[in-house]
Amino acid sequence: MRCLAGRALCESGSGHSSGFGRVDHERIRDVGPDRAASEWLLRCGAMVRYQGQERWQKDYNHLPTGPLDKYKIQAIDATDSCIMNIGFDHMEGLRHVEKIRLCKCHYIEDACLERLSQLENLQKSVLEMEIISCGNVTDKGVAALHRLRNLKYLLLSDLPGIREKENLVQVFKTTLPSLELKLDLK
Template structure:
């Protein structure tokens, strides 16, 4: 005995892989069910990817807020202990290292001991900072601009150090002698041009800068801008000229040059 038609509508639909549609248990493919299934699938994909994009923007916004908070100004520490202690505290909190004059390096895992014995560092200036790989941005760099006797600064592989950050380094012009920008992905020729204030630099490392499009030309320009500085990290001949074997040629070979008619500037036309 066949099942009533009303009962068949209560049976859940099943995907028919062979006929690319939905069918019920009776074996009959229903176009309405197939169309409804496609709409449901498209709606699900639309909602799903919308949520993924929303979550991505949410986490990105949270990450930027965290970065902004971590790069805040240490005004209270500076007012209480001075700019050198505030700058050292900022670097140690970000995982870097600092060196006070005539003292050993203080690493990030020693910052608690540093805070406990801060009194012995209070009257000693910071002469070197290693912020390699630290999440320092434009705002956070302001915590280092008051280090009047800073001689060496390493910003290697800092992901948020860009051209705007380099434009803020001019307060360190009187003391800074060594600067490393190796591996910073956001530094380009425009930022390096801002270093013309640092005339006391003795060594500048600009190796592995992917945003620099013309390394050889940049090397020459920086050396002319800082004549007393040793610029390392780029090959001065890279990208300046190409040899005959490196010149681009057409796949079919060199293009033949047609002879010119006597007294004419136009090539001869083939008859």
């Protein structure tokens, strides 16, 4: 259900994605990176959880208000969302994200994972990641995640674009020896 609503928000009448995905740097300056990223993620059908809270925030119209530095994104669940590469710069200022779940994200591709792994703050903060049923992800994108130097857990499931499973295992054993890598690939 969220998938359809999210896609409707992210697509223009021509079927091309636009609008909500573009990064508005002025908005980031005005409201801070966590609020701006929350707005982008929720408009695209994802959910966020803030530090110190158990409840997932999924309704854009009920985003919390208050001091800009009060709500820090700790976890992102992008299940069935329409997030895509053009919006990943929203995540540049996030310093507290520990978990990211990308499940059934039709627009996630290697460039998204490469961009995510280049963000210095995420390189430090991300501890857990799950990538499930994202059909455009290949070995190249997953291998880029080795830059997330504090990554402790990585689940890869139902990713038909992964062709060299053994090579990926070696990349992660070499670069992230303490990583728990779970593979459910055919």
